[in-house]
Amino acid sequence: MAQVAQKNLTKQRAVVLQVIRQAEQHLTANEVYDRAKQLLPTISFATVYNSLRFLKDAGYIAEIEFAGSASRFDKRVERHDHALCVKCGKLIDIDLEIPQELVQTAAILSNFRPDSIEITLRGLCPDCTE
Ligand SMILES: [Zn+2]
Ligand SMILES: [Zn+2]
Known part of the structure; x- marks a missing residue:
């Protein structure tokens, strides 16, 4: 799995990525927000949401979408x-x-x-x- 360098990430994006990489399961955006707040109390839900979009587009994380329920975010980006x-x-x-x-x-x-x-x-x- 290709690990992209993290040095270009803003603090907020780095915290969101850290939350997902440390999670033992696939988190929803709300769950990511709850955990990110513990690391960075000033972070807003909008920032978490935008960071998730950015990290997904940049290939750091994967999103698993379900019809009718919240997407989950995945630290594994290779096919599984x-x-x-x-x-x-x-x-x-x-x-x-x-x-x-x-x-x-x-x-x-x-x-x-x-x-x-x-x-x-x-x-x-x-x-x-x-
Ligand atoms: Zn069950
Ligand atoms: Zn997965």
């Missing part, structure tokens, strides 16, 4: 897959070996030139199945 609990919202990383046939079939169906596929497994996490 996720499992999402439909009951509690827990989102974890998984690394699947994607069969080349699946990529080719998707390319044929969409008429797109294939680049990558990310898969999200939806279901119940171990805590929610008990």
Whole structure:
């Protein structure tokens, strides 16, 4: 994974990046804001939000978007897959070996030139199945 030099980041952006890199899970913008405030009490939600946009566009972080719920931000920017609990919202990383046939079939169906596929497994996490 290519780590981009952090020296050009403003203090606010560096704090937002630090929060995401230290998180044990994929945070929403609100969760990033709550943690960033503890490190930099003067930071505003708008600044956190704009920093997230900047860091995503610059390739420092990835955003995982869900229809109908808040995006999560991911410190892993290389291709990987996720499992999402439909009951509690827990989102974890998984690394699947994607069969080349699946990529080719998707390319044929969409008429797109294939680049990558990310898969999200939806279901119940171990805590929610008990
Ligand atoms: Zn769950
Ligand atoms: Zn992830």
